[in-house]
Amino acid sequence: xxxxxxxxxxxxxxxxxxxxxxxxxxxxxxxxxxxxxxxxxxxxxxxxxxxxxxxxxxxxxxxxxxxxxxxxxxxxxxxxxxxxxxxxxxxxxxxxxxxxxxxxxxxxxxxxxxxxxxxxxxxxxxxxxxxxxxxxx
Numbered sequence: 001x002x003x004x005x006x007x008x009x010x011x012x013x014x015x016x017x018x019x020x021x022x023x024x025x026x027x028x029x030x031x032x033x034x035x036x037x038x039x040x041x042x043x044x045x046x047x048x049x050x051x052x053x054x055x056x057x058x059x060x061x062x063x064x065x066x067x068x069x070x071x072x073x074x075x076x077x078x079x080x081x082x083x084x085x086x087x088x089x090x091x092x093x094x095x096x097x098x099x100x101x102x103x104x105x106x107x108x109x110x111x112x113x114x115x116x117x118x119x120x121x122x123x124x125x126x127x128x129x130x131x132x133x134x135x136x137x
Contacts, residue, residue, distance in 0.1 A: 016095020
């Protein structure tokens with residue numbers, strides 16, 4: 001893997017910052033609904049049809065646990081989505097620093113590294129889903 005620091009071009013979109021703004025808006029809206037006790041708890045269509053949890057089952061309860069600042073329960077509701085959220089926080093931080101410094105990181109993976117990264121991500125996805133099935137989420 002090669003990592004280079006390159007200058008950000010003028011007018012270039014900073015996707016982490018765009019997604020950060022969207023996330024703040026959606027989180028604020030979800031928190032407002034939660035405070036108004038208006039969070040709709042709809043049954044998961046995948047679980048209704050198959051009897052097994054979908055890969056994101058438990059995410060609503062995870063977010064509610066996060067609103068109560070209960071990180072352990074949030075992790076236990078859906079570890080994969082929780083860790084994805086942690087990764088997103090670091091990505092948002094990178095976006096802010098990238099904007100302030102006017103630089104960005106450029107990653108270059110070989111075909112072999114790209115293959116193993118995909119295997120790792122798919123394996124993590126499957127392990128998380130297996131956890132949800134075993135835990136009965």
